[in-house]
Amino acid sequence: MEKHFVLALAIVLCHFALSSAIDGTATYYTPPYTPSSCFGYDNKGTLIAAASDQIWDNRAACGRNYKVTCTGATNQGVPHPCTGASVVVQIVDYCPAGCRGTIDLSQEAFSTIADLNAGKIEIDYVQV
Template sequence: MSPTTILHCFSSFFFLFVILPHHSNADVGTSARYSPPYLPSGCYGTEASQFPSTNLFAAAGDGIWDNGAACGRQYRVRCISAEEPRTCIPDQSIQIKIVDYAASAVSPPSTAGTTMVLSDKAFGTIANASASMINIEFQQ
């Protein structure tokens, strides 16, 4: 092999495996926020112990509700964009627990039809709390 051929092969390898973005198992969706009261919830009724001590929890939208199978699932969530610039808190991700179904939550979400509706605390941890909807990346 000529030095030019070797260099070309190395360059191709470098580009394909180092420069191209790595594959991610995360999904992309939207999120709204909701405020108290949070009880009763669609997953655990009036049981107050359903909420994590961090208050980082959410109600599942139709896309992840899965006829109630989403109850108790935990997701890593981060804000990736919003209509208003600088809404997302950079490099901030949270772990939330699904405790409710957005369509039947006691408190209405700030925007209907989103992938998940985050508690006020969860939403404010990854985005400007004045926003009504954000685009998120999430992974179970």
């Protein structure tokens, strides 16, 4: 009976974790990555991103980490862009109004999860 309870609990927790991801889109930008809106000239590496108004939260997004996973193409140019990997990025910058994606990933972060030729992809993301 205890095994069934543990299995049921694991299934519920897994479902909750999967359902807490948010759908969005991602684009990418290229170096130089400094200065950034959040950290000025402090270099935060290459697994970074800029937040659109959807998650910017009046600068509260600065320093937050998000796990981003490619879920599909936004155009027919690259019909299967996803690599199958996920990436964790830190928000270091702001992607101003008119931003083409929910999250604007560094080129290195984008290439971890998708083909750069896609330019823009569908994603799931969750704060970690």
